[in-house]
Amino acid sequence: MIGSNLLRVASIATIATLAFGTTTANAQSLVINDEETMIIQAPAAAHLENLDEVFSGWNFRTVETQALQMDDFDNPGMIFVDQAMDQWNTVEGDAGESCASCHEGGTAEFAGLRPVLPRWDEEVGGIQSMEDYINKCRTERMQADAWKWSESKMTAMTALIGLESRGMPVNVVIDGPASEAWELGKEIYYTRVGQLDMSCANCHEDNYDTMIRADHLSQGQINGFPSYRLKNAKLNSIHNRFSGCMKNIRATPFKEGSDEFHALELYVASRGNGLSVEGASVRN
Amino acid sequence: MASGVKPRVKVPKTASAGDIITIKTLISHKMESGQRKDSDGNKIPQSIINTFTCDFNGQNVINVELHGAISTNPYFQFEATVPESGDFTFTWNDDDGSVYTETKSIAVG
Numbered sequence: 001m002i003g004s005n006l007l008r009v010a011s012i013a014t015i016a017t018l019a020f021g022t023t024t025a026n027a028q029s030l031v032i033n034d035e036e037t038m039i040i041q042a043p044a045a046a047h048l049e050n051l052d053e054v055f056s057g058w059n060f061r062t063v064e065t066q067a068l069q070m071d072d073f074d075n076p077g078m079i080f081v082d083q084a085m086d087q088w089n090t091v092e093g094d095a096g097e098s099c100a101s102c103h104e105g106g107t108a109e110f111a112g113l114r115p116v117l118p119r120w121d122e123e124v125g126g127i128q129s130m131e132d133y134i135n136k137c138r139t140e141r142m143q144a145d146a147w148k149w150s151e152s153k154m155t156a157m158t159a160l161i162g163l164e165s166r167g168m169p170v171n172v173v174i175d176g177p178a179s180e181a182w183e184l185g186k187e188i189y190y191t192r193v194g195q196l197d198m199s200c201a202n203c204h205e206d207n208y209d210t211m212i213r214a215d216h217l218s219q220g221q222i223n224g225f226p227s228y229r230l231k232n233a234k235l236n237s238i239h240n241r242f243s244g245c246m247k248n249i250r251a252t253p254f255k256e257g258s259d260e261f262h263a264l265e266l267y268v269a270s271r272g273n274g275l276s277v278e279g280a281s282v283r284n
Numbered sequence: 285m286a287s288g289v290k291p292r293v294k295v296p297k298t299a300s301a302g303d304i305i306t307i308k309t310l311i312s313h314k315m316e317s318g319q320r321k322d323s324d325g326n327k328i329p330q331s332i333i334n335t336f337t338c339d340f341n342g343q344n345v346i347n348v349e350l351h352g353a354i355s356t357n358p359y360f361q362f363e364a365t366v367p368e369s370g371d372f373t374f375t376w377n378d379d380d381g382s383v384y385t386e387t388k389s390i391a392v393g
Contacts, residue, residue, distance in 0.1 A: 073294045079312045079357055082290060233356060 030058050030278075033072055036167050042274030047174065050205055056275050057218040057227075057283055060209065065230065069282040077159060077228030077280030080152070080235050084160035087153060093144025102141060107164050114165035114277045118266045120178040127181045127262040130158050131237070149256035155226045155235035159280040162226070166279040170223050172269045181259075185267025188260060194251025200268075220245075221272040222265070224281030235280060238265050289313050293374055295388040299366050303392075307338070310359045311376050311384060317352060333358055335377045341370040368392050 030038040040056040048054070058066060068074050088107065091098045103109050114130070121128040134157055135146040147154040174182040189200045203212065204220030211217070226235040236244075239256040242264060246253035254260040294308040311333060318330025336348040336358070345364050364372075369392045376384040 073292070073308055073310070076357060076359075079290075079310070082292075082312070083288065 028059070028066075030056070030066070030070065032070055032166070038167060038276040038278055039169055039274065040276070042169070045270065045273040048271055050201075051219075051271075054221060054272055054275055055208075055219050056272075056278065057221055057224055058278065058281065060216045060218040061282075061284060065282055065284055069278070075228065075280060075282055076233070077226070077235055077282060080156040080228075081160050081163060081280060084153075084156035087157060088160065093138065093142035095141060095143040097142050099137070102137075107160055110161045111164040112168060114162040115168045115170045116172060118262060118269065119173060120176065120181070122177070126259070127178065127266050129238075129257075129262060129265060130161060131239075131257065134158070134161075150237040150240040152234060155237050158237070159226045159235055162277060163279040165277045167276050169274050169276060170269060170272045172266060172273060174266070174270045178266065181263040181266055182270065184260070185263035185265070188264050189267055194246065194249040196249040196251075198249045200245070219271075220268065221275060222268050223272045223275040224278035224283065227281045227283045230282070230284050238268075287314075289378075289382070289384060291374065291376060291384050291386045293372075293386050293388050295372055295390055297389075298391045298393060301367060301392050302365060304363050304365050305390070306361065306363055307372070308359070308361045309336075309338070309374055309386075310357060311336075312357050313376075313378075315354060315356045315358065329379075331379045333376050334379055335375075336360060337375045338362075338364075339373045339375075340364060340366070341368070345372070366390055366392055 028040075030040050032038065038056070038058070040058050042054050044051040044054050058069060068076070072078050088099045091101075100106070118127050118129040120126075121132075124132075131147075131149055131154060134154065138144045139146050147157075172178075192199045192202070200220060203217050208217045208219045222238050222241075225238045225241070227241070228234070229236050237256070239261045242261055243253040243256060254264075289312060291311045292309070296305050299305050313333055314331070315333065316328055316331040318328070320328045322328055330352070332352065332354065333350050336346075336350065338345040346360075346362050348360065350358065369390065372388045372390065374386045374388075378384070
C-alpha cells in the first residue's frame with residue numbers, strides 16, 4: 001500500500017541496504033538518541049473504517065528532516081523545551097507560585113498524560129486539551145494571566161510536559177461522555193469546506209503518501225505535536241496546524257481553543273491511537 | 285545581554301589519542317537582523333553572534349565569522365583531532381558586546 005514514494009524517506013541507516021521497489025514502511029525505524037524506539041507504524045484502530053494502518057508523519061519527511069529528530073541535540077524543538085524548563089521554575093501571578101511550587105515531583109508527574117489527551121473532563125463538562133489544563137493552573141492556582149493558545153511559552157510548555165510521555169502509544173478515550181464530541185470531530189473531518197471544497201479526508205486519508213505539488217502528504221497524524229516546523233522555526237500547536245490546513249483550502253478556520261477544534265483534536269488523535277507520542281517532533 | 289541566550293555543546297567525554305571527534309554546538313539566539321522595527325516604529329538595532337571560536341588547550345580549532353542573514357539559533361558541527369586530555373573552550377561574541385562561553389573537558393586514555 002505504501003508505494004515507492006516512501007523509498008525517498010528511508011532513514012540514513014537503512015537507505016544503503018534497500019533494494020528498489022521492495023521497501024515497506026517498516027524498513028525504517030525512528031530511534032531517538034540511539035535508545036528510545038518510537039512506534040511509527042501501527043494497525044489502525046477498529047473505529048477507523050477506511051485505513052488498515054496508520055503512519056506517523058515522520059515517515060513522510062525527507063532523510064535530512066528525519067535525522068534531525070533522531071538526536072535531541074540536533075532537534076531544534078529541544079531549545080524550546082529548555083526554555084520551558086526555566087519557565088517551570090519561574091514565579092508568576094498574584095499567588096506567588098511557579099509550576100514547581102505545586103508539582104513537587106517535577107514534570108515527571110505528567111508521564112502518561114499526553115497520550116490520553118484530549119479527554120472528557122467531568123468537572124468542566126467538555127473536552128479538555130493540555131493547553132486548557134495549563135491555563136487552568138495559571139489562572140486559578142498561580143493567579144497569573146492565561147497564555148494564548150499557540151504562543152511560544154504555551155507550545156514550549158506542552159512540549160516539556162509531552163516529552164515525559166515520549167514513546168508511549170497514543171490512547172485517547174472516544175466512548176462514554178466523549179462520544180458526542182468525537183462524532184462532531186468525525187463530521188468535521190469528512191465535511192468538505194472552503195473555496196477548494198475539500199475535507200481533511202481528501203488529502204490525509206484518500207491521498208496520503210502522494211505528492212500535492214511539492215508537498216508529500218502524510219496521514220495528518222498529531223502524535224508528534226507540538227511540532228517544530230522548519231518553515232517557521234518554532235513549535236506549532238495542534239490547533240494552529242488545523243487552522244493552517246483550513247486556510248490552505250481557503251476556508252474560514254475555527255478559532256484555536258474552540259469546541260470544534262477540541263472535537264477535531266479528539267477525533268484526529270483517536271485516528272493515531274497506537275502511534276508513539278514523539279514529544280517535540282521535527283517536520284517541514 | 286540579549287534575552288534567552290543559552291549555549292549548548294556536545295563533546296564526547298572520552299576518546300583515544302589521535303581520534304577525530306565530532307563536536308556539535310548550538311546557541312539559542314535571536315540573531316536580530318537590524319531590519320525590523322518595534323511597535324513604535326523605531327529600528328531595532330542589529331544584534332547577532334558575529335564570531336564563534338573553539339580552542340583546545342589554548343590552541344585554536346575553529347574560528348567562524350558570521351554576518352547578516354544567518355538564521356536564529358546558529359548551529360555548528362565540526363571535527364577535531366584530540367592528541368591529549370584537555371578542555372575545549374567555546375566562545376560566542378555578540379554585537380551588543382556580550383560574550384558567551386562554555387567549556388567541556390575530554391579525557392584521552
